[in-house]
Amino acid sequence: MQEMLEFGKRPTPSVRLHVAKFVHRELAIRYAVRIHELQRLPQWCGDIAAFHEVQNIYLESFRKLRHIPAPQDSNGVIELTNLLEDISQRHGVVLKRLAAAVHDLRKKGRISSEAHSNYLECFLDRNMTARIGTLMLTQQHLSLQPGNHQYGWVGNIQLECRPANICHTAAFYARELCEKEYGWAPEVQVHGDTDAQLAYFPAYIHYVMGELLKNAVRATMERNPKDPPPVEVEIGGGDTEVGVCVRDHGGGIPRELQEKVWQYSFTSVKQDDRLQNVLYEQDRPLLAGLGFGLPLSRLYARYFGGDIQLNSLVNRGTSAYYQMNRLGEVSEAIPEYYLRKVPLKHDWKDE
Numbered sequence: 241m242q243e244m245l246e247f248g249k250r251p252t253p254s255v256r257l258h259v260a261k262f263v264h265r266e267l268a269i270r271y272a273v274r275i276h277e278l279q280r281l282p283q284w285c286g287d288i289a290a291f292h293e294v295q296n297i298y299l300e301s302f303r304k305l306r307h308i309p310a311p312q313d314s315n316g317v318i319e320l321t322n323l324l325e326d327i328s329q330r331h332g333v334v335l336k337r338l339a340a341a342v343h344d345l346r347k348k349g350r351i352s353s354e355a356h357s358n359y360l361e362c363f364l365d366r367n368m369t370a371r372i373g374t375l376m377l378t379q380q381h382l383s384l385q386p387g388n389h390q391y392g393w394v395g396n397i398q399l400e401c402r403p404a405n406i407c408h409t410a411a412f413y414a415r416e417l418c419e420k421e422y423g424w425a426p427e428v429q430v431h432g433d434t435d436a437q438l439a440y441f442p443a444y445i446h447y448v449m450g451e452l453l454k455n456a457v458r459a460t461m462e463r464n465p466k467d468p469p470p471v472e473v474e475i476g477g478g479d480t481e482v483g484v485c486v487r488d489h490g491g492g493i494p495r496e497l498q499e500k501v502w503q504y505s506f507t508s509v510k511q512d513d514r515l516q517n518v519l520y521e522q523d524r525p526l527l528a529g530l531g532f533g534l535p536l537s538r539l540y541a542r543y544f545g546g547d548i549q550l551n552s553l554v555n556r557g558t559s560a561y562y563q564m565n566r567l568g569e570v571s572e573a574i575p576e577y578y579l580r581k582v583p584l585k586h587d588w589k590d591e
């Protein structure tokens with residue numbers, strides 16, 4: 241992370257070439273690994289069309305990357321830039337396709353066993369982690385190109401990012417979705433160390449806060465549709481980290497669901513047909529549905545050295561705690577044992 245910050249501050253042609261060479265090599269390797277993981281999916285995933293679609297997206301990217309030579313001069317850098325723009329555009333649907341795959345598996349009753357469910361969770365954790373890495377490499381390269389450089393930013397890192405500002409934007413977004421669904425939305429109050437700032441990826445904070453707030457306003461409306469109590473957001477700014485707490489009065493998460501909400505394959509939305517539509521539509525945002533929101537939020541938090549916890553007070557409400565490390569103080573690497581919920585050898589077995 242420190243290296244990224246140093247490189248990105250003054251993008252000279254030689255820095256661009258150096259980064260481009262690295263990205264060209266590294267992305268091909270990482271796509272190859274993802275293709276390999278999809279190819280060795282067990283038999284019970286074999287007939288799921290969405291997995292094949294995702295594999296084909298990666299295959300095309302891998303082939304195109306291998307088709308152009310490693311950049312040797314500024315023309316090579318431009319060629320790579322054009323390809324990466326194409327790649328980020330085509331990869332936009334991957335998340336939804338994977339959600340569709342999980343939905344299909346669930347409908348076919350393939351993930352009712354503990355072993356299958358663990359396998360799937362593990363596969364998705366690995367895939368999503370790898371996705372953060374490739375996305376970061378791609379976007380870092382793109383943002384270093386002439387015309388894309390912005391003062392106060394290094395790639396997608398904002399040097400003086402204020403979580404409180406992002407909380408306000410995310411609250412606006414979550415309330416808007418809530419109003420569409422329920423005709424009304426609870427107030428969202430932001431207080432505490434609202435001046436706290438850190439070098440971070442605002443896009444990831446926005447995603448995480450959006451998910452936490454969508455859940456909070458939805459629970460609040462379900463519990464108290466007439467006179468919804470406000471959702472409270474409190475910010476804490478420390479020396480090594482910044483924390484955010486989101487409190488709602490939505491009645492809390494039942495104990496038997498407290499583990500399940502972290503699973504990709506869990507969704508509280510029952511109406512299958514509504515989900516079905518959304519999975520095949522273009523970018524329509526949802527208040528609730530895919531089931532990827534919370535697990536992915538925690539993965540993002542952990543990838544950058546932070547974490548998320550949920551706590552419920554029975555019959556009252558839920559508090560979510562989200563910690564962000566000041567970047568550069570820690571490495572973004574996440575220990576592999578976090579990601580591997582089942583031992584690697586089981587990955588090879590067709591169960």
Ligand code: W6P
Nearest residue numbers: 452455456459490558560
């Ligand atoms: C709930 C369920 C939930 C998940 C995440 C954040 C807040 C809340 N509130 O009732």
